[in-house]
Amino acid sequence: MDILLTTYAGYLVLSCLATWWVGRTLRKHGPRLVESGEQEDRKVYVDAFTHLLIVGFYLINFGVISLALRYGNNVRDVQTAVELLSTKVGLVLLVLGVMHFIIIASLAKSRNTDKYDPPRRRAWGEEPTR
Template sequence: MDRTVIAYVIYLAVSIALTVWVARTLSRNGRVFLADVLHGDEKLADAVNHLLVVGFYLVNLGFVALYLSGDDTIVDARGVFEALSTKLGVVLLVLGVMHLGNVYVLNRIRRRGLLEREEIPPVRPQGRVAATPGA
């Protein structure tokens, strides 16, 4: 088998495994965060979590597939390692950027919800306080 094909197979196996692991980890640990962002609505949190995981898979696996093709033919073992390190490094960076983007957007939504909760007074005003003279 050609070394280029071997590098492609290793790249696909590692990239897909990393994408699945990151998606499952984010899904499992992000559910609590989503429930807080969505004011305790568990069903909605599960639905949003599932949609985020599907989108995460689509974007990352699409990127992995597009980034598969290489420029040069790999002629030795050193070339295999260099190609794999470059490709996997870029995939890891994309996974990290996707994760940070999701966390940033969800945190903004959470903060907005917290600010809205603080604006609503816990008890309706009961009446007016008379102004004191000279104050």
Template sequence: MDLTVVAYVIYLLVSVALTVWVARTLSRAGKVFLEDVLHGNEKLADAVNHLLVVGFYLVNLGFVALYLKNADRVGNARELFEALSVKLGVVLLVLGVLHLCNVYVLNKIRRRGVMDREQVPPVRPQGWTAPARPGA
């Protein structure tokens, strides 16, 4: 079997496995964060979490597929490892950047929610007080 094809197979297997593992990890850990961002609305947090995971899969697996082609022919074991290390390194960097973008956006939403909660008075107004007369 041609070593270039071996490189493709290994690249696809490792990239897809990494994508699935990262997506599941982010989904599990992110659920608590989303519930806080969405003020405890568990159903909405689950829906948003699922949508984020689907988007994550689409973007990352699309990138993995587009990045599959290798410009150089892989002729020996050393070239196989070099090609795989570059491709997998780029995939890991893309996964990291996507994760940081998600966290950044969710943190902005969370901050806005915290600011909204702080502007609500802690207790309802108890009554009305007439303004003081000047000079009294």
């Protein structure tokens, strides 16, 4: 088998496994971050919100994996194949890390918005309450 084809296969397997692992972790632990335990209806919201985040996560990461497959140097030997594989998997891991923190921030923000009432806009001429 051609060494470039082997490199591509390794890249796809490692990148897809990493994406699946991070998505599974978010699915497992994301609801705990959002749940407040106060309302029974909250569970439906939490599951739907987490599922939507994970779908977006998969779409973005599989898109990056597909686009990165095209870019890179020519593979001449095993050393350049390993270097190419390392660069491509490193790019995917960086994107996974960024996406992970964006999703965690999104989950944390959704949790915090329920705890505080938004400031109420005063009507014209209304005195501020203290």
